[in-house]
Amino acid sequence: MLPADIEPVIRDPKATPPGHRIDLHHSMCFGCGSEAPVGLRIEVIAGEGLTVTAAMKVEDWMQGGPGVIHGGVLSAAFDEVMGTSPLLLRKPVVTGHLEIDYAKPIPLGSTVHFTGEILGGVRRKVYTRCVAHLGDPANPVAAAHALFIAIDLEKHFSGYRERAVHSQHQNGA
Numbered sequence: 633m634l635p636a637d638i639e640p641v642i643r644d645p646k647a648t649p650p651g652h653r654i655d656l657h658h659s660m661c662f663g664c665g666s667e668a669p670v671g672l673r674i675e676v677i678a679g680e681g682l683t684v685t686a687a688m689k690v691e692d693w694m695q696g697g698p699g700v701i702h703g704g705v706l707s708a709a710f711d712e713v714m715g716t717s718p719l720l721l722r723k724p725v726v727t728g729h730l731e732i733d734y735a736k737p738i739p740l741g742s743t744v745h746f747t748g749e750i751l752g753g754v755r756r757k758v759y760t761r762c763v764a765h766l767g768d769p770a771n772p773v774a775a776a777h778a779l780f781i782a783i784d785l786e787k788h789f790s791g792y793r794e795r796a797v798h799s800q801h802q803n804g805a
């Protein structure tokens with residue numbers, strides 16, 4: 633999936649420091665929002681360099697097959713973790729392409745740990761990958777690659793903001 637012309641990218645000096653949560657996207661976001669009525673509430677933590685980490689407890693409402701996570705929920709979690717990583721470049725992005733290898737069933741009640749990384753970029757395109765495990769990094773349960781496209785936030789959402797669902801403490805994009 634990586635193009636031949638992929639180039640290295642550099643972490644922005646003003647990016648969230650390692651060990652800190654990358655700024656909340658907005659409080660009603662399905663992936664990260666703390667006030668979303670239904671959501672994953674994922675906190676993405678900046679790592680060293682171009683890396684991020686996150687963890688998600690697999691709740692009963694995330695069930696797909698009996699006793700295991702729904703594949704779409706895991707996909708949304710990957711999207712959130714990887715989609716937040718370009719903020720290390722101080723670039724807001726949307727998902728262009730996301731692909732996942734599901735390696736093992738993920739039981740309800742487990743905690744999925746994500747380690748994501750920016751691989752490089754071409755113009756507005758940011759290439760990322762992410763691996764998920766249940767506590768043993770040597771034993772991954774899923775892995776993903778995704779392409780994100782940097783956007784102008786104001787322009788991209790200009791036709792949709794009147795539909796936005798707000799909380800009392802709305803912030804971000």
Ligand SMILES: CCCCCCCCCCCC(=O)SCCNC(=O)CCNC(=O)[C@H](O)C(C)(C)COP(=O)(O)OP(=O)(O)OC[C@H]1O[C@@H](n2cnc3c(N)ncnc32)[C@H](O)[C@@H]1OP(=O)(O)O
Pocket residue numbers: 657663711712713714715716719724725726727728729754755756757779781783805
């Ligand atoms: C928000 C706050 C964040 C804050 C961070 C919060 C984390 C959020 C995490 C969740 C993120 C989401 O779920 S976002 C929601 C899901 N995604 C979306 O709704 C996106 C819907 N799609 C679009 O709006 C559009 O297609 C765009 C913006 C992706 C691209 O349109 P565009 O702006 O007109 O640009 P365009 O010229 O077409 O594409 C730019 C370059 O990307 C390439 N490209 C475009 N799409 C693809 C693709 N699917 N596969 C391969 N390549 C692609 C083009 O070939 C081109 O390459 P080249 O010519 O340069 O070589």
